[in-house]
Amino acid sequence: MAREILLKIEGLRIEGRAGDGWTEIVKGIDLTLHKGEVLGLIGESGAGKSTVGLAAMGFARDGCRITGGSIMFDGIDLRTAPEPQRRALRGARIAYVAQSAAASFNPAHKLIDQYCEAPVIHAVMDRARAEHDAIDLYRRMQLPNPEDIGFRYPHQVSGGQLQRAMTAMAMACRPDLIIFDEPTTALDVTTQIEVLAAIRDIVRQFDTAAIYITHDLAVVAQAADRIKVLLRGQEVEEAPTRTMLAAPREDYTRSLWAVRSFARPEQPPPTDAPILSVRNVTAAYGKVAVLEDVSFDIHPGRTIAIVGESGSGKSTAARVITGLLPPKSGAVLFEGKPLPPALKGRKRDQLRQVQMIYQMADTALNPKLRLRELIGRPAQMYLGLEGKALETRVRDLLDLIELDPDTYIDRLPGELSGGQKQRIGIARALAAEPKVIICDEVTSALDQIVQEGILKLLTRLQDEFRLAYMFITHDLATVRAIADDVVVMQKGRVIEQGPKARMFTPPHEPYTELLLSSVPEMDPDWLTRLLDRRAALPG
Amino acid sequence: MGFATSVALGLAGLFAIAWLMRAGARAMFAGSARAIAHDMPLTAAFGILVIGVYAAVAIAAPALAPFPEREIVGGQFQAWSAAHPLGTDRIGRDMLSRLIYGARNTVGIAFATTALAFVVGAVLGLWAALVGGWLDQGLSRFVDALMAIPALIFSLLLLTIFGTSVITLILVIAAVDATRVFRLARAVAQGIVVMDYIEAAKLRGEGSWFLIRREILPNAMAPLVAEFGLRFCFVFLSISSLSFLGLGIQPPTADWGSMVKDNATLITFGDVTPLLPAGCIALLTVAVNFVVDWQLHRASGLKEQ
Numbered sequence: 001m002a003r004e005i006l007l008k009i010e011g012l013r014i015e016g017r018a019g020d021g022w023t024e025i026v027k028g029i030d031l032t033l034h035k036g037e038v039l040g041l042i043g044e045s046g047a048g049k050s051t052v053g054l055a056a057m058g059f060a061r062d063g064c065r066i067t068g069g070s071i072m073f074d075g076i077d078l079r080t081a082p083e084p085q086r087r088a089l090r091g092a093r094i095a096y097v098a099q100s101a102a103a104s105f106n107p108a109h110k111l112i113d114q115y116c117e118a119p120v121i122h123a124v125m126d127r128a129r130a131e132h133d134a135i136d137l138y139r140r141m142q143l144p145n146p147e148d149i150g151f152r153y154p155h156q157v158s159g160g161q162l163q164r165a166m167t168a169m170a171m172a173c174r175p176d177l178i179i180f181d182e183p184t185t186a187l188d189v190t191t192q193i194e195v196l197a198a199i200r201d202i203v204r205q206f207d208t209a210a211i212y213i214t215h216d217l218a219v220v221a222q223a224a225d226r227i228k229v230l231l232r233g234q235e236v237e238e239a240p241t242r243t244m245l246a247a248p249r250e251d252y253t254r255s256l257w258a259v260r261s262f263a264r265p266e267q268p269p270p271t272d273a274p275i276l277s278v279r280n281v282t283a284a285y286g287k288v289a290v291l292e293d294v295s296f297d298i299h300p301g302r303t304i305a306i307v308g309e310s311g312s313g314k315s316t317a318a319r320v321i322t323g324l325l326p327p328k329s330g331a332v333l334f335e336g337k338p339l340p341p342a343l344k345g346r347k348r349d350q351l352r353q354v355q356m357i358y359q360m361a362d363t364a365l366n367p368k369l370r371l372r373e374l375i376g377r378p379a380q381m382y383l384g385l386e387g388k389a390l391e392t393r394v395r396d397l398l399d400l401i402e403l404d405p406d407t408y409i410d411r412l413p414g415e416l417s418g419g420q421k422q423r424i425g426i427a428r429a430l431a432a433e434p435k436v437i438i439c440d441e442v443t444s445a446l447d448q449i450v451q452e453g454i455l456k457l458l459t460r461l462q463d464e465f466r467l468a469y470m471f472i473t474h475d476l477a478t479v480r481a482i483a484d485d486v487v488v489m490q491k492g493r494v495i496e497q498g499p500k501a502r503m504f505t506p507p508h509e510p511y512t513e514l515l516l517s518s519v520p521e522m523d524p525d526w527l528t529r530l531l532d533r534r535a536a537l538p539g
Numbered sequence: 540m541g542f543a544t545s546v547a548l549g550l551a552g553l554f555a556i557a558w559l560m561r562a563g564a565r566a567m568f569a570g571s572a573r574a575i576a577h578d579m580p581l582t583a584a585f586g587i588l589v590i591g592v593y594a595a596v597a598i599a600a601p602a603l604a605p606f607p608e609r610e611i612v613g614g615q616f617q618a619w620s621a622a623h624p625l626g627t628d629r630i631g632r633d634m635l636s637r638l639i640y641g642a643r644n645t646v647g648i649a650f651a652t653t654a655l656a657f658v659v660g661a662v663l664g665l666w667a668a669l670v671g672g673w674l675d676q677g678l679s680r681f682v683d684a685l686m687a688i689p690a691l692i693f694s695l696l697l698l699t700i701f702g703t704s705v706i707t708l709i710l711v712i713a714a715v716d717a718t719r720v721f722r723l724a725r726a727v728a729q730g731i732v733v734m735d736y737i738e739a740a741k742l743r744g745e746g747s748w749f750l751i752r753r754e755i756l757p758n759a760m761a762p763l764v765a766e767f768g769l770r771f772c773f774v775f776l777s778i779s780s781l782s783f784l785g786l787g788i789q790p791p792t793a794d795w796g797s798m799v800k801d802n803a804t805l806i807t808f809g810d811v812t813p814l815l816p817a818g819c820i821a822l823l824t825v826a827v828n829f830v831v832d833w834q835l836h837r838a839s840g841l842k843e844q
Contacts, residue, residue, distance in 0.1 A: 322742050343741065351744045364735035368757035378743055428739075 006074055006176055006209050007033040007056060013068035014051050014060060014233075026051055027233040028069070035176065036207040040224030040241070042217055042256070044447040045418060047230040049213045053179045056211060057094050058086045074176065092122040095170035099182040101162035105154040112150030115169045124173045137168040140205065141198045159310070160191035164198050171202060178203070178210045184219060188309040188474040189518040196222055197531055215447040217256050218520035221245055222527040229253050241524050255449070262452050264459050264482045269499065270299040273336065275468050276321070276354070276436050281330035283320050290316045291327070291492045296485075298436060301462065303469040305483035305500075307476065307515065313492040314472045318438045321470070322356060334436075352382040355429035359441035361421035365413040371398070371424060372409050378431040397427045401457060419450035426457065430465075438470045443478055455482055476519045480504065488512050542811050546818075557584035579833065586829030593823055597643040604636035609791040616805065619812075626812055628802055634812060637793040641816060644788055645795045646823065648709060649774045653767065655713035656774075660720025661763060665751045667721075668728035669737075679725065682718045690715050691780060698786045708787060712777050716770055723766055727759045761835055768831030772824045779820075795820055 014026035026048045033039050041049045051064065058078030060066050071078040073094065078086060090096075095118075098104040106114060116130040125133065131150070138146035141164040154162060163183055170178050183199065184192040200223045203210050214220050220227060220241075227244050229236040229252070237250045248254050274297035283291040291313045298304050306314045319325040321332050323343035331338045334353060340346050355378075358364035365374055376394045379385045385393050395405040401423040413421055422442060429437050439458070443451040459482055461467060473479060479486060479500070486503040488496045488511065496509045508516060517530060561584040564576035596603060605624075606612045610632065617627040625634035667675040685693070697711045731737065732755065740754050779796025781787030788794040795816035802813040 324738070324742070343744075346744075348744050351742065356739065356742060358735045358739065360735060364739055366736040366740075366754055366758065368760075369753070373753075381743060381745075432743075 003034040003036060005032060006035045006037075007031070008072045009052075009056065009069065010072075011069035012052065012055055012071065013066070014048070014055060015065055015067050016051075017063040022065075024067075025064070025233050026055070029230070029233070029235055031056075031228065033177070033209050033211065036209055037226070038203060038210045038212055038224045040220035040227040041211055041213045041230065042215060042220055042227060043230035043236075044215060044449050046232065048233040049215075049230055050181050052230070053181055053211055053213050054096075056177070056179055057090055057096065059090075088122070091118040091175075092124065092173045093176050095173070095175040095178045097163075097166050097170050097178060097180045097183050100186055101166040101183075102154065102159060104166065105162060107154050110151055110153055111157070111165050111169075115150060115165075115172055118169070119172045122173055130172065133172070134168065137171055137202075138165070140202060141165070141168050142194070143168075158191075160187055160195050163187065163195045167195075167199055167202060171206065171208070174206060174208075176209060178208055180210060180212045182214050183212075185214065185216070189476065189520075190309050190514060192219070192520075193518050193527070193530070197527060199223065200527070216520065217245075218522050218526075221522060221524045222520065229256070245522055245524060262455060262481050264303075266501070267302060267484045270302060272300060274298055274333075275300045275335060276470075277333040277336075278317065278321065279331050279333060281317070281320055281327045281332070283316060283325055283327045285325075289492060291320065293330070294489075294492070294494055295330075296487050296494065296497060298468045298470055299485075300435065300468050301466040302484040303462065303471055303482055304485045304487060305471045305473060305479040306487045306489060307473060307479055308489035309474060309515075311491075312489040314489055315440060316492075317489075318356065318440055318470065318472060321438065322354060348382065352378075352432045353434050354436045354438065355432050355434040356438045356440065357422075357425045357429050357442050360445055361413075361418065361425050364425055365421060365428075367413050370410050370412055374413070374424060375427045375431050378428060382432050393431070397431055400430065400461070401427045417450075418446055419453060422446060422450075422454055423457065426454075426461070430461065434467070436468045436470065438472070440472045441474070442471075444473065444475055451478070458482070476515060488515065553588060554581065554585055557581060557588045560584055560588060578837075582829040583833035586826040586833070589822060589826035590830065593642055593646055593826075596639055597646055600639050600643045604633075604639040606633040606636040608632075608636060608640040608793050616802075618810075625815065626810075628798070629804075632791075634798075634802075634815070637798060638795075638816060638819065640793040641795045641798060642819070644792055645775070645778065645820075648705060648788065649771060649778060652709045652712045652716070652774050652778075653771045655709065656716035656770065657720055657763070657767060659713065660717035661724040661756070661759075662751065663717075664721040664724025664726075665728045665755050665759065666747065668725045668732050669747060669750055669755065671732075675725075678721070682721050685715075685718045686722075690777070694777065694781060695784065695786060698781070703786050703789060705788070708778070708781070712774060712781075715777075716774065720763075720766065720770065723762060724759060727762050728755050731755050731758050764831055765835050768828045771827055775820055775824070 009029060009031040012026055012029045012031070013024060015022040016025045029048070029052055031039070031052070041052065043049050051061070054061060055066060055071060056073075058071055058073075058081065066079060069079075073089065076085070076089070078089075105111070112131060112134050115134040116127055119125045119130045119133070120127055134150050135146050138149055143149050143161055143164055149157065149161070149165070157165065167183070180199065184195050187195060196219060203223070212220055212224055224241050226238060226240050228238040229250070231252055236252050237244070237248070239249070244253065276298040278294055278296050281291055281294045282289070294313070294317060296304065306317060308314050316325065320327050323339070323341065323346055326341035331341070333339070334350065339350055372391075372394055375397050376390050379393045380390055394409060398405040398408055403420060403423060408416075413424065416424065425442070443454055446454065455478065458469065462469060471478070471483060483500050486497065486500050487494055488503070488509070490511050495511050496503065503512070504516070520526065558581060561576060561579055561581065565573060568576060611630055612633050613623060613627040613631045615627065615629055615631050617623055617631070619626050623633050623635065625638065628634055628637065663678055667678045694711050694715055697714070698707060701707045701711070737750065737754055740750055745754075775796070778787050778794070779799070782794055782797040783800050788797065790797070798816040799813050805813050
C-alpha cells in the first residue's frame with residue numbers, strides 16, 4: 001500500500017501542568033498516517049491517546065503545551081504554522097468527533113444549523129447546498145427520517161443518533177482526516193454497533209483517513225487498518241490490525257485483552273431465603289410507565305445482574321428498591337418483610353441495609369468533603385461511631401479498599417484517579433455495613449484494567465462479608481465475569497431470568513440473542529459477519 | 540508634598556507592609572497555613588492588611604480619636620492644622636475623629652447587614668432548591684414580589700413604618716438584599732441538588748439541615764463569596780443614599796456617606812477633605828474585593844494560567 005503520507009508526527013512531546021511544574025504526558029510519539037487509512041489508537045486512561053489525537057490538529061488543551069517534535073499535515077507544519085492557517089484547516093480538512101455528542105452539540109441550535117456552520121464559514125458551499133448535503137449524509141449514516149432529523153434540537157434525538165449526526169457533521173467539508181475520540185464508549189452495545197458500522201461505512205465511502213481513539217481493542221479491531229498501543233505517553237507497539245490480534249509482541253498488549261478473562265468461580269445454587277425480593281412491581285414517572293410487573297430475588301452472597309439497553313428500566317428498578325420512586329403497585333420485601341414504599345417512611349436501619357454505588361464517581365462524591373468525612377459519615381450516622389473509633393473505622397475501610405490510610409484519609413475526591421474514586425464509593429457503601437449493595441454501572445466509566453481491579457475488589461468483599469450485589473449493567477462481559485443470576489430487561493419488562501450458565505447457553509429469547517451478539521469480539525471480521533447475518537434475517 | 544503624592548506613597552507603603560507580612564507568614568507558619576500564605580497573591584495580602592487596619596480602627600476608635608465623635612470643638616470648616624489634622628466640619632466637629640468613628644458605624648453596620656442578608660438569603664435559597672415543589676414556589680414568588688418593588692422606595696417605606704434606629708436600618712437593608720442572595724443561592728443550588736452525591740445523602744437518610752450545610756453549601760460557596768464582595772459595596776451605597784434622604788444613620792452619629800454630603804461644599808474651594816470619607820469607602824471596597832477574588836480562586840479551584 002504505497003499511498004501518499006497525509007500526517008506525519010515525529011518525536012511528539014507534550015507537557016501538562018501539574019501543581020507548580022510541568023510533567024511530560026506524551027514522551028516522544030511517532031505516527032504516520034497515509035491517505036484513506038484508519039489508525040486505531042488504544043491504551044488505558046492517562047495513556048495520552050486524546051492528547052495525541054488533538055495534537056494531530058495542532059492543538060493542545062488548556063494547561064498543556066507541545067514541547068517537542070514535528071506535526072506535518074500534508075506538507076504543512078502544524079507546530080509552526082500561524083494560528084489563522086491552523087484554524088482554516090480545522091473543520092475543513094481535519095475534523096474531530098468527541099466522545100460525548102450530547103455534551104458537544106450546542107443544545108440551543110438545531111442539528112442542521114450546527115452542521116452548516118463549518119462549510120459556510122470555510123466557504124466550501126453555501127447554506128442551501130450545505131443543507132442538501134446534510135440530508136444526503138444523514139441518509140448515508142442511516143439516520144431515521146434524514147429529511148427531518150436535522151431540524152430537531154439535540155435533546156430530541158437519541159444518543160446513538162446524535163453520535164452519527166456528529167460524524168456526519170465532521171464529514172461536512174469532506175475532510176482528509178477525522179479524529180474519533182472514543183465515539184462509542186458512552187453508548188450501550190446495541191447502539192454501539194449501529195454507530196460503529198455507520199462510521200466505518202462513511203470513512204470508506206469518502207476514502208477519509210481517520211485516527212480512532214478508544215480503550216476497547218475489540219471495537220477498534222472492526223474499523224482500523226493499523227493499531228498503535230500507547231502506555232503512559234509512550235508507544236508500546238504498532239502493527240496492522242490482523243497481525244496485532246493474531247500475534248501481539250508485547251506483554252502489555254496481551255494484558256489488554258487478558259483482563260476480560262477474569263471470572264468468579266461458579267456458586268452453588270442458593271439454598272437460603274432471598275434477602276431482598278422485588279414482587280410484581282409496576283412503576284411510572286407521571287403517566288409514563290417505566291416498569292411493568294417486575295419480579296426478582298436477591299440472595300445473600302450472590303450477584304444478580306440486571307441487563308438491558310438504556311431506557312430498559314434497570315436503573316428505575318434500583319430507584320424503586322431504594323425508595324426514591326414509590327411503585328404504583330407491588331412491593332419490595334427485605335428478609336421477607338415489606339419495606340415502606342417511600343424513602344421517608346423507612347427507618348434508619350432499613351436504609352442502612354441497602355446501599356448504592358453509582359456509575360459516575362465524579363458526581364457521586366461531594367467534591368468538597370475529605371475522604372475522612374465521605375467514608376466516615378455513614379459509620380457515624382448508622383453505627384454511632386465518634387472520635388477515635390470513627391477514625392479507626394475509616395482507616396480500616398481504606399485498608400479494605402486497598403488505599404493507604406495515611407496518604408489518603410485527608411484527600412479530596414479531586415485528588416484521586418477515576419478508579420480510586422470508585423473505590424471510595426465502595427468504601428462509603430461498606431461503611432454502613434449493609435446486606436445488599438446496588439451497583440449502578442459501576443465499571444462502565446472506567447477503562448478495562450481499572451475495571452478488572454474494581455471487579456476483583458467487589459468479589460473479594462462479597463466473599464468476606466456475604467454481601468448480595470445487584471449489578472446494573474449493559475456490559476455483558478462484566479456479567480459473564482461476576483454474575484450468578486441474570487435478569488434481562490427490555491422496555492420495563494423482564495424478558496428472561498435465571499442462573500448465568502443457563503442465560504449464556506442457547507436457545508435465547510430474540511432480545512437476549514441481540515444483546516449477546518452485540519458484544520464486540522476480538523476478531524476484525526466480527527462486525528462484517530454480524531451485519532451480514534443480521535441483513536440475511538427476515539425483518 | 541501634594542495630596543496626590545501622599546496618597547500614592549501611602550498606598551505603596553501599604554503594599555510594602557503587605558508584602559512583608561506575607562513573607563513573614565511564609566517563614567513563620569508551617570503546614571497548611573504556610574501553603575495558603577505561599578499561594579496568596581500580593582493583592583490579597585494587601586486586602587487583608589487594609590481590612591485588618593479598618594477593624595483595628597473601628598474597635599479602638601475611642602482611644603485613637605483625638606476628640607469625641609459628636610462634640611463641637613472648633614469653628615466651622617477650619618483648615619488642616621496641628622490641632623485638627625483634617626480640619627473641622629460645617630458645625631465645627633473634628634473631621635479626623637469623625638472619620639475614625641465613621642469606620643465603626645459605617646463598616647459595622649454594612650458588615651452586619653451583609654452578613655445577615657447572606658445567612659437568611661442563602662439558607663432559604665438552598666432550602667428552596669433542595670425541597671422544591673410548593674415551598675420553592677411559595678418562597679420564590681414571594682421574593683419576586685419583593686424584588687418587583689424598587690429597592691430604595693421599599694426601604695424608605697419600611698423605615699417610615701418601623702422608625703429609623705440602627706437595628707431597623709440593618710434589618711430593612713438586609714431584608715432587601717436577602718432577596719438577591721436568595722435568587723443566586725437558589726440558582727446555584729439547583730445545579731447541585733441533581734448530583735448523585737445529594738441523592739446518596741438522601742438515601743442515607745440525612746435531614747435537610749445536614750444536606751444544606753455539609754453537602755450543598757460547600758459547593759455553592761464560590762459564587763456566594765463573590766457575591767458577598769459585591770453586596771458589601773452595594774450596602775454602603777444603600778446606607779449612604781438613605782442617610783442622604785435622612786432615613787439612614789441619624790446625625791450626630793458619624794457616617795462616611797453623610798460626611799461626604801455634609802461637607803460637599805468644600806470641593807468648590809479646592810479642598811479635598813470631603814473626598815476622604817469617600818476614599819475610605821473606596822479603599823475598603825477594593826480591599827474586600829481583593830480578598831474575595833482570592834477566595835474565589837481557591838474555592839473554585841481555578842489556577843493562574
